[in-house]
Amino acid sequence: MKTNSCDCGTCRHKLCAQRVPIFFGLNEEELSHVADLIQRRQYLKGEIIQLEGSDADCLTIINQGKVKAFRYTQEGKEQILYLFSEGDFFGESNLFGGRKAAYHAEALERTHICMIARNDFQELVRRYPEISVKIIGALCTRLERLETTVQNMGTRSVEARISSVLLEFVEKYGVKNSKGILIALPFSREGMASYIGIARETISRKLTLLQDAGIIEMIGNKKILLLNEEALRRELD
Amino acid sequence: MKTNSCDCGTCRHKLCAQRVPIFFGLNEEELSHVADLIQRRQYLKGEIIQLEGSDADCLTIINQGKVKAFRYTQEGKEQILYLFSEGDFFGESNLFGGRKAAYHAEALERTHICMIARNDFQELVRRYPEISVKIIGALCTRLERLETTVQNMGTRSVEARISSVLLEFVEKYGVKNSKGILIALPFSREGMASYIGIARETISRKLTLLQDAGIIEMIGNKKILLLNEEALRRELD
DNA sequence: CGCCGTTTTGAAGACAGTCAAGATGCGTGG
């Protein structure tokens, strides 16, 4: 992954633009044009990239790293809405709906982002209409994920939701080894709990049960080894 | 509302196209072009418009009526994802993501829809790029609603969720009268429950409590009179 | 190696879900 990143400072971020799905399909020259408009920035773990309610008028694309998008309720509880990784973007509602940011965005690790200002981006869309088709596709994907989340929260048991999030992490961050699939967790227990809308103590208990059942093995607090994927999938229903 | 609808069969559905937000901004001639591509259809209450998993390759726009979008879980429980009304559309993920329909769609009352075939629509988007910008805007709105739903389900009390859905109905279907705001409910208790992910008995109990508190008055099973909007808003936190 | 923050575990309580029975409302047909 990291071999693709561009730190040379001279390629005008062409690679950066190349790696972002919404610019797939553009040719060399067009990418150059896009790259000219990109501003890069870096955030450390824990730093806030976007504040809920702000109207940062640019599209933010994640080039490297992980970002959590979340809101606070009145009681101060945090609800995580998205976990963004390489190639994901946010800020689109500012650009297209003219609305304020709908959530806070915080870097979960050292994160590189690309920003494109509203005017520049609108110009881009006008010039390369395929970009909007790509964006619509990406938004549809996000909608589907959120629809599934709503369904999970509304109708599924706590066990099913935990299995679901573990399987999501397997897909995104899982690495096969001889014993099973090793997952480097992007969240603490607290984060996982807020991601699926339950208390952190509950997730502790349920993970212990999964471990007792021989389905997973917890390695410290930041890794989980999935021993029996089949069994985990059976928990989903 | 109904005065705007077109039953003449000769205007080539221009009015129909005019009423749909995603075609706002097109001129007379362009609307004519759009209207040429539109197929109309009518559904009665309870009829299925779209099946989950199907790949109906057209964009469906609601011209008149109400539609619920929902999924079933393995256990047969229903989770309502959206309540679509005049001007809303669905089927976009088929067109842009090349995916199967993510949910069933069922008419809640007599409903008129407009359909545009995939090829025709792609041609339209190519010809009038503003349409895609409008679509992106609409998708952003839908995302925001869903994000709020996720937050509600994840962190809010049952009372807050009920207040939230009542206020949504007030906004969409509320009519002021001398005593308060009259809401014609689009759903049965069962539907409301599935919309916010709780059991139907629970919603009965909570509505009774709200009535005892003098905040609402239930009129039969299909109407609710909101007596104290302020108090209902206070329930939100 | 030691401390601090996170996680786990325990026990108690609250609250929504379920099952079941009774009441109400709605649409039908007479």
Place this chain on the structure above:
DNA sequence: CCACGCATCTTGACTGTCTTCAAAACGGCG
């Protein structure tokens, strides 16, 4: 227009499970 019957809604009692509060264990970082 009224009356009937079915479907939906309400109410009650109980169960199960998640949350909360508190304390102990653990892990990770300096």
